[in-house]
Amino acid sequence: MNKWISRLSPSSTQLNETINRTLDKQVKLAVTGLSRSGKTVFITSLVHQLLHGLEGTHLPFFQMVSSGRLRGTKAMPQPDMHIPSFRYDTAIEQLCGDPPTWPKPTNGISEIRLAIRYLSNNPVLKRVSPVNTLYVDIVDYPGEWLLDLPLLELSYDEWSQQIAHACESEPRLSLSQEWRTFLDTLDLASEINEATLREAAALYTAFLHRCKAPEYGLSLLQPGRFTMPGDDLKGAPILEFCPLLKIPQDINNENSLYFELKKRYEFYKEHLVKKFYTEHLSSFDRQIVLADVLKAFNTSYASFVDMRDAINMVLKSFHYGKSGLINKLFGLKIDKMLFAATKADHVTPNQLPNLERFIQQMLATSHNNATFEGVQTETLALAAVKCTQAAHTTFQEQRISCIKGVPVDSDKPVALFPGEIPLEVPLPEDWVEGRFHFMEFKPPRLANVHGSGLPHIRLDRALEFLVGDKF
Ligand SMILES: Nc1nc2c(ncn2[C@@H]2O[C@H](COP(=O)(O)OP(=O)(O)OP(=O)(O)O)[C@@H](O)[C@H]2O)c(=O)[nH]1
Ligand SMILES: [Mg+2]
Incomplete structure (x- = not known):
C-alpha cells in the first residue's frame, strides 16, 4: 500500500496542480x-x-x-x-x-x-x-x-551580419572599437584556442556592458545571457563565443576557430534559449x-x-x-x-x-x-x-503642476516639473539635451x-x- 502511495505521490501532486488550473x-x-x-x-x-x-x-x-x-x-x-x-x-x-x-x-x-x-x-x-x-x-x-528568441531563427552567419550592421552606426561603432580591433587580429582558420575564444568573448561582453551603461542606455543587446547570465553561468564556456563582423568564405576545417564559434552559438541556442522556453x-x-x-x-x-x-x-x-x-x-x-x-x-x-x-x-x-x-x-x-506627491507652484503668475519627492542622492525634498511627455516620438533633432529630466526618488517614509x-x-x-x- 505504502509503495503505491509513494509511487503515486508525485503524480498526484501534479494532478492536483492540473485540477487547480482547470x-x-x-x-x-x-x-x-x-x-x-x-x-x-x-x-x-x-x-x-x-x-x-x-x-x-x-x-x-x-x-x-x-x-x-x-x-x-x-x-x-x-x-x-x-x-x-x-x-x-x-x-x-x-x-x-x-x-x-x-x-x-x-x-x-x-x-x-x-x-x-x-x-x-x-x-x-x-x-x-x-x-x-x-x-x-x-x-x-x-x-x-527574451531578446534571445530571434536567435532560434538565425544561423550564426546571419546573426553575425545583423550585429555587424548595428555596429556600423554610433554609439555602437565607437563602443565596439576594442573588440573589433581584436577580431581583426584573429586567424579564423587556425586551430581552436580556448584563450583566444575567452578573450574574444570577454571583449564582446565588455562592449555590451558599455552599451548598457547609463550614459548610453542601450537595450538591444544579444546574446541576452552575456549581460544577464543568471547565477550559475558566469565564466562558463557556453558564454565564450561572439559574433563576427566579416564572414569567412573558404574555411571548411571543423577544428578551426570559425567552426568552434559556430558550434558554441548553436550550443547556446539549444541548451540555454530553448531550455528556458520549454522549462x-x-x-x-x-x-x-x-x-x-x-x-x-x-x-x-x-x-x-x-x-x-x-x-x-x-x-x-x-x-x-x-x-x-x-x-x-x-x-x-x-x-x-x-x-x-x-x-x-x-x-x-x-x-x-x-x-x-x-x-x-x-x-x-x-x-x-x-x-x-x-x-x-x-x-x-x-x-x-x-514616491512623489502632486504639488503646484507659480511661475510668472501661472499655476504650474509639479511633483514633490526626495531625490535618491539627497535628503531634502524638492518640487519640480520634470517635463512634458510628447504624444508622438520627437524627431532626433528635437531630442535636445535637458529636454527631459525625470529624476529618481527615494522610497517614501510611511508612518x-x-x-x-x-x-x-x-x-x-x-x-x-x-x-x-x-x-
Ligand atoms: N519612483 C519609483 N521608482 C521605482 C519604482 N519601481 C522601481 N523604481 C526604481 O527603479 C529601481 C529598480 O527597481 P527594481 O524593482 O529593483 O528593478 P528590477 O527590474 O528588479 O532590476 P534588476 O533586478 O536589476 O533587473 C529601484 O531601485 C528604484 O530606484 C516606482 O514604482 N517608483
Ligand atoms: Mg530585480
Whole structure:
C-alpha cells in the first residue's frame, strides 16, 4: 500500500496542480522587463497590496477587493522546487525600513506563491462553495533572456551580419572599437584556442556592458545571457563565443576557430534559449512586461529607439497564436498580456494620459499582432511604489503642476516639473539635451507602513486586468 502511495505521490501532486488550473484555481503570472525596469519593486508592492487587502481602500479598481469579497491572502510554499524563491521578506524589509531603501538588483528567475481566499461571485458556485482559494504563482525573470528568441531563427552567419550592421552606426561603432580591433587580429582558420575564444568573448561582453551603461542606455543587446547570465553561468564556456563582423568564405576545417564559434552559438541556442522556453515560458498564463520608458527619454534618441526595438522584440516572443514561432515550438498559452511603463510617479499626474498614449503608439504593431492572435493586451502607466506627491507652484503668475519627492542622492525634498511627455516620438533633432529630466526618488517614509498597502499608481488596474477575471 505504502509503495503505491509513494509511487503515486508525485503524480498526484501534479494532478492536483492540473485540477487547480482547470477549475481556475491557479494562475501563473510572469513578470518581466529589462534590468532596472522595476520588476522586484513591482512584485513586492503587489504582494504587499494583497496581504493588506482587507485593510483600507487602496485598491479601488481591483473589483474583488473593492467589492468586499476578499477573505485574506497568505504567502505559501511555491510549487516549483527548482526555481529560487522570490525574496519578498528581504525586499519589503528594505522598502519599509527606516530609512526605507530600494531592494538590491536581482538576476535570474525567482518565484512566489500567494493563496487568495475570496467569496465567489458566481451564482451557482456561491451555493456549492461560497469561499474559494485562488493560487497565484508570480515569476520574476529577466527580459534580457527574451531578446534571445530571434536567435532560434538565425544561423550564426546571419546573426553575425545583423550585429555587424548595428555596429556600423554610433554609439555602437565607437563602443565596439576594442573588440573589433581584436577580431581583426584573429586567424579564423587556425586551430581552436580556448584563450583566444575567452578573450574574444570577454571583449564582446565588455562592449555590451558599455552599451548598457547609463550614459548610453542601450537595450538591444544579444546574446541576452552575456549581460544577464543568471547565477550559475558566469565564466562558463557556453558564454565564450561572439559574433563576427566579416564572414569567412573558404574555411571548411571543423577544428578551426570559425567552426568552434559556430558550434558554441548553436550550443547556446539549444541548451540555454530553448531550455528556458520549454522549462518556464510554456507554463505561464498571464504576462506583464515592465519598461522604464522615462529613463530612455532622459538618455538620448538612440537609447529610446533601442529600447523601443528591444521591447517590440520581447513582445514578439509572445506573438502567440497558431502562427507564432514560440507557440509552434513550445505551446505557449498566455491569453492576457499587459505592457506597463513603470515609475509613473516621476511625471506630474496630468502627464499620465500622455505617457499611456505614447506607449500605445510605441507598441502599436506588437499590440495589433497580439490582438490578431486572440491575446487580450493592455497598456498602462503605473508606479508600484509612489514616491512623489502632486504639488503646484507659480511661475510668472501661472499655476504650474509639479511633483514633490526626495531625490535618491539627497535628503531634502524638492518640487519640480520634470517635463512634458510628447504624444508622438520627437524627431532626433528635437531630442535636445535637458529636454527631459525625470529624476529618481527615494522610497517614501510611511508612518502606517504595516497597516495598509504601499502607495501606488494604477497597480489596482494592473491587478484587475491580469487576474480580475479569475475571481
Ligand atoms: N519612483 C519609483 N521608482 C521605482 C519604482 N519601481 C522601481 N523604481 C526604481 O527603479 C529601481 C529598480 O527597481 P527594481 O524593482 O529593483 O528593478 P528590477 O527590474 O528588479 O532590476 P534588476 O533586478 O536589476 O533587473 C529601484 O531601485 C528604484 O530606484 C516606482 O514604482 N517608483
Ligand atoms: Mg530585480
